[in-house]
Amino acid sequence: MRYVIPLLLALACIPLLSPPDYFLHLGVTVLLTAVAGTGWAMMGRYGLVSFGHGAFLGIGAYTMALLWNMAGLTPWVGIPIAVILAALAGVLLGYPCFRLKVVGHYFALVTLAAGEIVRILIVALRDHTGGSLGMTPDRVPPDQGLLAMQFDKSGFWWLALLAWAIGLLAWWLLDRSMASKALAAISEDEEAAASIGIRVTREKLRVTLISTALAALAGTLMAQYRMYLNPESLAGLGISLQIVFGAIAGGMYAPLGPTVGAIITIGLEEVLRIAFGTEFTGGAPLIYGILLVLFMIYLPRGIVGIVERKRRSAAAPLGLPVGAK
C-alpha cells in the first residue's frame, strides 16, 4: 500500500495540467467503476459472491436523485443518506441469509433475485423514476453548481478520486483487522470458524455493510456525474455481472485488483467503440465474455494476482505456494 499515497497525490494533480475532457471522462468512469468493484471484491474474496450488487448502485443513485428532484435536498446530504439506506438494504438482505446459512450458489442466486427486484421496482415506480426511460436530476444555473454538486469534469475527478481513496482505505483497514482473518476462516469452513468463537453472522454483516455502502457511493457519483439514471445501467443482472467481471479480471484478492479490472473493462469498451464504431455493437460483450471464461480457467486470481505471486515467490522461493486455495 506504500505506493498508493504518492499515486493519489499524482492523480489529484492531473486536472491542474488541464488534460483533454475525454481523458478526464475516462478517468472518472474508471475510478467510479473501480469503487464499485472494490466494494464487491471485499465480499467476493471471502466467498460471499453477490450477483446483485447492481441493486445497491441503484438504491443509492435513485435515492439521491429522488431526494434532489422531489425534496430539493442537495446531493452533498443526499449521498450520505443514500449510502446509509443502501447499506441498510444490504444488511436487511444479508442478515437472514447469514443467519439461516444461505451460502454458495444459494446466496449468489438470492442476491441475483434481490438485484432484479430493485431493477423491476425502479421500472414499476415509473411515475417517480421515469421507468425504463430513465430520469435526469434537475439542473441548476452554473453559479449554484457547487451546492448542487453539478460541476465540470475536474470537479468530478477529485470526487471520484476521494471515493476511490475511501474504498482503498476501507480495504486496507479491513485487511489489517482481525475481521479479515475471521472472514478468511469463515470462507474456508463456516462451522469450524464458529467453533473457535468467530461470530459468523456479525463478521459477514460487517463486511456486507462496507461492501454495499461502497457500491452505493459509486452508484450515486456515477448518476450525478452522468446526470442520467436508468434501471439497466444501475440495477439488474447485467451491471451486477459487469462489476463482478471487472473485479475478477483485475484480481479480487489485491487492493488494486478491481481498479486494474476497471481499467481493463472500460479500456476494452472504449477501444472497441473507437475501432469499430457502431458497426461492432455486441463486440464488447462478446470479447468480455471470452475473456471472463479465459480468466476463470487460466487466471482465476486476476492480473494483479499473477504480479503479486511472481513478486512473492521471488522474495520467498522456499515458502509455501502463495495463494494456493
Add this chain to the structure above:
Amino acid sequence: MDSFLLEALVNGILLGGVFALPALGLNLVFGVVDVVWLCYAELVMVGMYAVWFLYTQAGWPLWVAFAACLPVVSVLGLLLHLLVVRPLLAAPPINQVLATGGVLFLLQGAMTLIFRTDFRSLGVDMPPMEVGEIFVSGTKLAAFCAALVGAALLWAFLKFTYVGTAIRAIARDREVMPLMGVDPQRIYLIASAVGGALAGLAACLLVVQLDVHPFVGLSFGPITFMICVMGGLGNMLGGFLAAFIMGIIVSVGGFWGTTEFSYVVAFGFFIVTIFARPRGLFAR
C-alpha cells in the same frame, strides 16, 4: 369464482409449464455436473434465434425449424460443457458460475453482432379458444402441452433407459458411481446435451410467445434460476412444481397489479421462501 381470476389462474398454470422446461434442464445439469449454467436463458435465446432464422429467413417449414432447434442448442450445451465447464470441474463453484456468466455475455454479444438489437417476431399465432367462461390463448395452450410432453419424455428417459439410470445414480452419489463402472465424464456430456436439448425445446415454446432480441434471456432467466433454487437445486420434481407456483404468482399478481409488481411479488416470495427453507421448498 370470478372468471377473470380463473383466467389468470389458468394462464398462470400455462406459464408455469413454459417455466418448467428450462428449470428441468438447469436442474438436470446442476444435479449431474454440479455446475450452475448462468447462461442457460441465453442458450434458450440462441435457440429462439435459430427457429426465427430458419423459419422467416431460410423459409423452412415451422415444424422443421423446431426440430432443428433442438440439436442446435444441444450441441451448444455440449460445447459449453467441453470448452468451459470441463476445464473448471475441479475449480471452486463460484469460478464455474462466473465462467458460465462469461458465456452469457459472449452469447448476447454474438447475437447482437449477427442479428443487431432489433426485436424479431415469428409472426405465428393461434386463435384463442373459449373453454367454459374463459378464453385461453391457443399458442400458450400448445406450448403448455408441448412442455408437459417434453417433461414426460425426460422422465421416461431418466426412469427407463440405462443411461438415464446412470444419470440419476451419478446425481445421487458422484464418488461411488465411477467405482461401479460408470464413466462420469460421459454422463456429464450426455446430461449437458440433454440439458441443451431442453433449452432448445423451451426456445421453441417461447419463440411463439415472445419477440426475440439479444437480451430476451434477461426477461426469463432470473425467474428460472429462482424456480430452480426454490425447488431445491438439482431436485427436478421440486423445480417442476416450483415453476407452476411461480407461474401462478406472476399471472395472478398481474391480475391485481401491474406486470412489474407481479414479478416483484414473485421474487419477494422467492426470497422469503429461501429464508424459510434455505435448501428449497421440497428439500428432503
